[in-house]
Amino acid sequence: MNINDLDIGDVVYAAKDITDDGSMPESTEGETLAQAGARGVIVMKGHIEETPESHVFLVRFEDETLTLGRPIGCWEEDLMSEAG
Structure with missing residues (x-):
């Protein structure tokens, strides 16, 4: 399944370790926010205004x-729809 076809409430998995790029409040740049294979739920979906295809x-x-953490911004390539 294409990640872009998923919507709010759908389950996804981290395709790789997701680290802070310096944009997460109360985190340190380079800190691991989600480990590869971690299960998550989409809580919002959008696009970049300058590049609507992103x-x-x-x-x-x-x-x-199994406690849900705070929302993390992810790109399509950070996610997979089935556990790997």
């Missing part, structure tokens, strides 16, 4: 206790 997703990933 989709961005806000995803809340589960931690090791």
